[in-house]
Amino acid sequence: MEMASQRSLPSAPGGAGTRYRDLLLRGGPFIALVILCVFLSMATPHFATLDNMFNITRQSAFTAILAIGQTFVILTGGIDLSVAAVAALSACVTTVLLTTPITLFGYDFGILPAPLAIAIGLGVGCACGALNGWIIARFKIPDFIATLGTMTVLRGVALIVTDGLPVPSFQSMSSGAALPSALIQAGSGSMLGIPISAIIALIVALVGFYILRYRALGRAIFAVGGNREAARVAGIDIGRTKIMAYMISGLTAAIAGLIMVGRLNSANALMADGEELRAIAAVVIGGTNLFGGEGGVIGSLVGAVIIGVLNNGLNLLNVSPFWQRIVQGLVIVLVVIFDQWRRRKTSGGN
Structure with a gap:
């Protein structure tokens, strides 16, 4: 089955000009990033410095990882409003397990080892994503409503x-219960001068x-978002595909939550409030179709960097x-307008 993201454009006379036009249209997010960086480099001498570039990548990593998981969901034609809450819950569970002795069924397990606590935190993210997908697939509830509730x-x-x-609390830190240094390094450390959080975001994007490009699940995700009825006729399990997409979104949200813990050296239940909207904005700015079936994680990664560059x-x-919020909102609206214009052009519509 031909995937919506892989459809070739119809050929036309003067093919070279058409190809250049198509390249310009499809490379819109990257071109916008370059133009924004050039403008800011001329507007302020502090922007185009190596330290500031690393600062931008560190600040963008959290949004980028959330956006990568969100891309899977949006490609199926859904949307996940719970990613920031999943990140907060996973982070809170992990930090509690790392700093508080655990007693369960009368047994005292003490403070869990860091690898086990982190694995449980990631598992919480997957479970939350699976719950979202199951509710949507089982009860046919609109994705927006289901994830708003969760x-x-x-x-x-x-x-x-x-x-x-907040966890760890001041009292627990005073008693010696602190977060492991590896977790702190993941959020705020560097490797060869490059923020580790940015390296993690790049690895998540490559995975x-x-x-999406080479696995059957990726082809199924594009098919479900491109034409759900055709996907069903082709034998694709739509419910299973949705659940898997939401599980990936939950896992990436948990990873992002742990990175934020490393940056803040603590976790709280209200952390990352509003980040779900930034993640969705990054996906849209990156060129993924909100109606599903077209887009990819590389575009979402670029979209997250655009947001980070703009804020910086x-x-x-x-x-x-106050004006920053206005500018950010206007940028998102203008990008969506451009994206819709681009799609009309590439599809031959008016």
């Missing part, structure tokens, strides 16, 4: 897990690219935070 539920569970307090540039230019 977003609120998961925030509440995170509040219960942490008792509404996502491989799944506005801060360097001393733009008021």
